[in-house]
Structure formats: structure tokens, C-alpha cells
Amino acid sequence: MASSTAQRDNGQRAAYASVEELLAGEMGASVHIECGRETVDRAARFVHERYQRRRCAFYLATDQGFDRETVRSYLTFFSRIAGGSVTASDAIVHFGLAHIAKTQIKKLSLEQRALINFARMSLFEPEVVFCERPLANITPATRGVVTAWMGAVADAGGILITAGEPLREALLMPGTAYYEEDGRFLPAKTAIGSEPEEPDEAFYAGDEVHVFKVPARMDGATLLFDPREVDFVESVNRQNFASVRGELYPVSMTLDELEAELERFGFFRCHRSYIVNVQKVAKVERFTRSSFNLTLADARETQIPLAKGRAEAMRDRYGWR
Incomplete structure (x- = not known):
């Protein structure tokens, strides 16, 4: 107790x-x-x-x-x-x-x-x-x-x-x-209680194209990353970071805000603390009978967690079996 x-x-x-x-x-x-x-x-x-x-x-x-x-x-x-x-x-x-x-x-x-x-x-x-x-x-x-x-x-x-x-x-x-x-x-928050809602805003609104850059901070300057450059976003000790080419950059947006924007660019909320660029995923690995990790196709073969409740959702969304 x-x-x-x-x-x-x-x-x-x-x-x-x-x-x-x-x-x-x-x-x-x-x-x-x-x-x-x-x-x-x-x-x-x-x-x-x-x-x-x-x-x-x-x-x-x-x-x-x-x-x-x-x-x-x-x-x-x-x-x-x-x-x-x-x-x-x-x-x-x-x-x-x-x-x-x-x-x-x-x-x-x-x-x-x-x-x-x-x-x-x-x-x-x-x-x-x-x-x-x-x-x-x-x-x-x-x-x-x-x-x-x-x-x-x-x-x-x-x-x-x-x-x-x-x-x-x-x-x-x-x-x-x-x-x-x-x-x-x-x-650390390690579970997702429900499915994320689909964003209401379409990628195209009439003839208007929705453009989004991931804003990050470094040495007092604001950096704007194309979503395709971002490998994953993580939340560590109540601060959020975007991983770009092996470097972590602080971002001020919340994970929920980033998820809503990045989902249309092929990102997936794989864990309460992680959003991953699915194009960068090389392997889905089972750790134990009920836990999984994602291995990325970067030089370090970075591993990030895949929450138990999200593994099936990821399979269904991307047709992985």
C-alpha cells in the first residue's frame, strides 16, 4: 500500500x-x-x-x-x-x-x-x-x-x-x-484514454491551402520547421521538444495542439507523451506480450514507446498486420 x-x-x-x-x-x-x-x-x-x-x-x-x-x-x-x-x-x-x-x-x-x-x-x-x-x-x-x-x-x-x-x-x-x-x-503519463478526434479543418478549404510550420526556439530565435523534417515530438518533464535530424528543439505548443496540426501530415499520437512521423518509422517491435516500441529509420535507430492502447489503432489506421 x-x-x-x-x-x-x-x-x-x-x-x-x-x-x-x-x-x-x-x-x-x-x-x-x-x-x-x-x-x-x-x-x-x-x-x-x-x-x-x-x-x-x-x-x-x-x-x-x-x-x-x-x-x-x-x-x-x-x-x-x-x-x-x-x-x-x-x-x-x-x-x-x-x-x-x-x-x-x-x-x-x-x-x-x-x-x-x-x-x-x-x-x-x-x-x-x-x-x-x-x-x-x-x-x-x-x-x-x-x-x-x-x-x-x-x-x-x-x-x-x-x-x-x-x-x-x-x-x-x-x-x-x-x-x-x-x-x-x-x-509520467503513459496511457491514452480515448481515440483522438479527427480535426475538423480540412487540408484544403476551398481554394485555400492550409500551411503549417512547427515553431521551435533556439538561442532566442524562432525556427520554423517543415513537418516533413520532424521525426517525432516528445513531452519530457512538462516541456515539449521536436526532434529534427537528431537534435531536440523546445516548442511552446501543447501536444494536443501539435497533434491537431500534424495529423494531416502523417503524424500519429503513439503515446501520451509522443507524436511520431509515421514516414520515419522503420519497425514496430513487441517488447513484452503487452508493450511495443517503434524504431525510427534514423542514424541512431531511435526507439520511442507505443502505448498498449494505441498499437491496435495504429495497425487499423495504416493497415499494418
């Missing part, structure tokens, strides 16, 4: 006065928190104490392995500690580490070190997983194997708790997202 000091945000989910209250109030559920480093440490300590009777696995940014060990010897060591059914060889194969199995950890890239941490956690067949920024050092080439493993943990009834920045990573995870603001923890 939530702490008595928790407050309801807009009559929906509770806002909490501390990360400890948040984790206690959401006990047993997957929770993802955008927060600073100090809060990450506090959250990790709380999870370690509260879930000590469960099989837990932790991955913090400071977990870099043992430099002199090879990948295989490192995972074999933890496999013996875990004493479970998943072997070091199983983990090496699953996370694509066979080609570096004999390599010393000190010679690995940041991404390879991240992968051995996920491999290490998998050895414990965890019921509870705590990760600090799980996607921080993961490239698009290997992101799928990481998200698939995390999705499998969630689908099996496990609890995923992640912490760190940015909010977009928290929103991608299966579960509930919160962000830290002025010492309080506020729920």
Missing part, C-alpha cells in the same frame, strides 16, 4: 515524496525512474533490502567486471555462485559473446562490458532486476537481445526496476515510469 505521504497526481497515479516511498508504494510492480545518480544509489539500496528474499540481479554503471578475467572465466565464476540451470556457455551464446569469450575484460568496449553484465544477471534467473540506465551503452545492433531478455523477465512475472536518465528510456520499459522533479517523484 502506498505511503500516507504520497499524493494523487491529477486524480490518477500517486506522486511520491522520496524514491523509497515510490518503491514501497509500487512494491511488486515494474517501475522505471528518471533521476540523478544519488537517487539511483538510494533506489538500489532500497531494492536490495526490500527484495532480499527474492532472486535479485543488479547492474549499476560502476559494474565493469574484473579486468584480468576473460569473459568466460568471469561468467563461470558467477555461474558457480548462482548455482542455477543457466550455464556460462548458455549466457555467452545468448548474448552473442562467443567471439570475445577468451578476451580479457579490460580490453572490452563499453558495449561489450554492458553485455557481460546482462549475461551475468541472466545466470541468476532473477525474479527482480535492477538496472541503472540499461540501454546507455547499447547500440542498435545489440539492443534487441537486451530488450528481449528484459521482456522475457517481465513476461515470466519478474519485476524490472530501472533508474537514471533520460525519461525516454524509462518510457520504453514495460511498467510504470516516474520522473524526479524538485525532490518529488511524479508519474
